[in-house]
Every structure is written in C-alpha cells, then in structure tokens.
Amino acid sequence: MSQLVINSFEEFEKYIGQSLGTSEYHKITQDQINKFADATLDHQWIHTDPEKAKSEGAFGNTIAHGYLTLSLVPYLWEQIVKVNNLKMLVNYGIESFKFAQPVLVDSEVRLHASLANITNLRGTVKTEMSIKLEIKDQKKPAFTGKLIFLYHFK
Template structure:
C-alpha cells in the first residue's frame, strides 16, 4: 500500500521543511479484532469498546468504539507512510506535548493521518521533530485525534 502523499527527505533537508505539511497516510480500518487485541494488551476492557451487543443497546455512539489510545497508537504505522528520512539510522518516540480526542472512532471506521512539521531542533546525533498530527475519520465531521508529537531522528 502506498501513502496518499509522502515526503521523502534527508536529515540535512528536514529543517527546510519546518511549517510544511508532510503528507497524508492511507486510510486504516479500525476493526473489532484490533480493538479487542488492544484491550487485551492494555487491560482496558470497558464495555463501550469490547461488548458489541451492549454497546449497540446502551452506548450513545450506537455501537462499540475504539479506545482513544488505540487511535493514538496507530500514529506509528500511519506516520511511517507520511515521512521517510532516507539517511536516518533510527527514530524514537520522544513524547507528546498535547493530545485530544474530539470525536469517537466507531468500530469499522477508517481513519487517516495528516502530519505537519511544526518545529525542528538540533540534538546530539540528530534532530528533534515536533509534528502536528490530525487524525480524521472517513465521513466524520471533526477530527478523532489532534496531537502534537515529538520524535527524534538520528543520523
């Protein structure tokens, strides 16, 4: 699968991209199986995520929804479709400056990431990137996740 739009660059060229949109990932389906696997991995078995029949009957969302942190964790595969740094030896997640989940992700929805390079700072051995991330749901009225991510890329 290829990304809808993608930036391929080098560490030396990254600072020149500050303020620019890096790209948009492909659509990614959030399945009940993925939600259940995430619940097992995290111990978050709240019924709005894993009890399909109860969620259909009692949830204000009309059925089960993905965990907010599941949505956030999907940044990793989607971000890899958006930015490729050809000469980076490794990259690490350094943290989050902020994150919000303005809308739910109903199971069966498709989501995608659009990322903007908000800031670039030199660090020992590489660069620290501050990424503006917006995850939208196909057909949704507002984003399902808005975050400011911090990654470190090493030469």
C-alpha cells in the same frame, strides 16, 4: 499517495510550517479493538461488547480505545515520511494532545502531519509534528496534538 523522503536535517528543515502529507485510510475493526483490549487489559464494554454498546451506549456501537487510535501513529506515519540515513528514531513526547471525537467500530481513519518545528541538538534532530487523525466522512478529527520525535542521523 506519495511518501515524502528525507535524507538529512537540512532537507527536513525545509518543511517547517508545511504539511508533510496524509496517510492512506485504515479501517478499525472489532477484531482489532478486541486484540487491543487483550493487550492492554482494558475490556470496558463500550469497546468490546457490541450488543451492550448498541443498546446502552451513547454512540450506538462499540468505539475504539483512544489509545488504540494513538497507537496507530507509527504505522500511519511510515506511509507519510521515510527518513533515510538514520541510526535511530526515538518517540520523545506528546504535547497539546486532545481526543476530540470517538472512533466507531468499522470507521476509517487517516493521519495528517505537518512539521511545526525542528531543532538540531548537536547531531540529534528534535522534530515537533502537528498531527490530526481524521475520520472518514466526519468533520471533527479523532484527535489532534503534537508529537516529538528524536532522529539520530548517521
């Protein structure tokens, strides 16, 4: 996997409508799900009780919280693009987002991103990223959507 390096608005702008890349796969374990449940106080049994999830759940096993999968974006994003010469990066928004399929425990996921649009707002660069979280060996992604980032270049 090669990480794309961006040094300026002008370099970023060249990628409008293009794929920026795909991260490595990340395995979602029961331990990670349990820690996320502790952090968010969301201990619904479909996430945290493997025995009940196997016997009573619709998926045959526990599943990752949807927001856990979304929270992996910064970690996976850093594997795709490195933006240099920054003062600051701000997560600005999420648009057209849809959870398409549950992620079962021990599944491997990876992020694919492309640049949908970029705007220079007098020194602040607004980017719209089309993202998809792929699940290894599955046709449907875990989610799709657009993320809005604000890059403040030096």
